[in-house]
Amino acid sequence: MSEEAPPLSGRRRRVGTMYLVHFSRPYYHARHYLGFALDLHRRLARHRRGEGSPLLAAVVDDGIELILARTWCKVTRALERRGHRSPRRRFCPICNGPRAYDSLKPRRDPVTGVGT
Numbered sequence: 300m301s302e303e304a305p306p307l308s309g310r311r312r313r314v315g316t317m318y319l320v321h322f323s324r325p326y327y328h329a330r331h332y333l334g335f336a337l338d339l340h341r342r343l344a345r346h347r348r349g350e351g352s353p354l355l356a357a358v359v360d361d362g363i364e365l366i367l368a369r370t371w372c373k374v375t376r377a378l379e380r381r382g383h384r385s386p387r388r389r390f391c392p393i394c395n396g397p398r399a400y401d402s403l404k405p406r407r408d409p410v411t412g413v414g415t
């Protein structure tokens with residue numbers, strides 16, 4: 300008898316904030332971190348203490364400052380998955396200027412399901 304994994308649909312539909320962290324200087328070839336949080340301020344505080352992400356822990360340990368470059372409010376993890384398929388630099392206004400805001404928009408409102 301096999302155990303079934305708990306359904307993910309409820310978790311996937313949770314609405315939160317996606318955020319892009321720009322590093323004050325590159326860490327090897329990494330320059331950004333894209334994440335999703337239900338409580339962004341708490342998550343950023345954890346990152347700055349070196350918790351929650353092995354990459355960010357290494358970055359912080361190397362003395363690199365984490366700069367919150369952009370947020371996407373009231374989105375789901377679906378947008379984060381799309382974001383991970385593209386170069387993060389493209390979405391970053393620090394690297395890419397105002398053009399960054401034209402990229403990576405939610406396809407539908409996560410609450411109403413209406414297309415945007």
Ligand SMILES: [Zn+2]
Nearest residue numbers: 321391393394
């Ligand atoms: Zn950047």
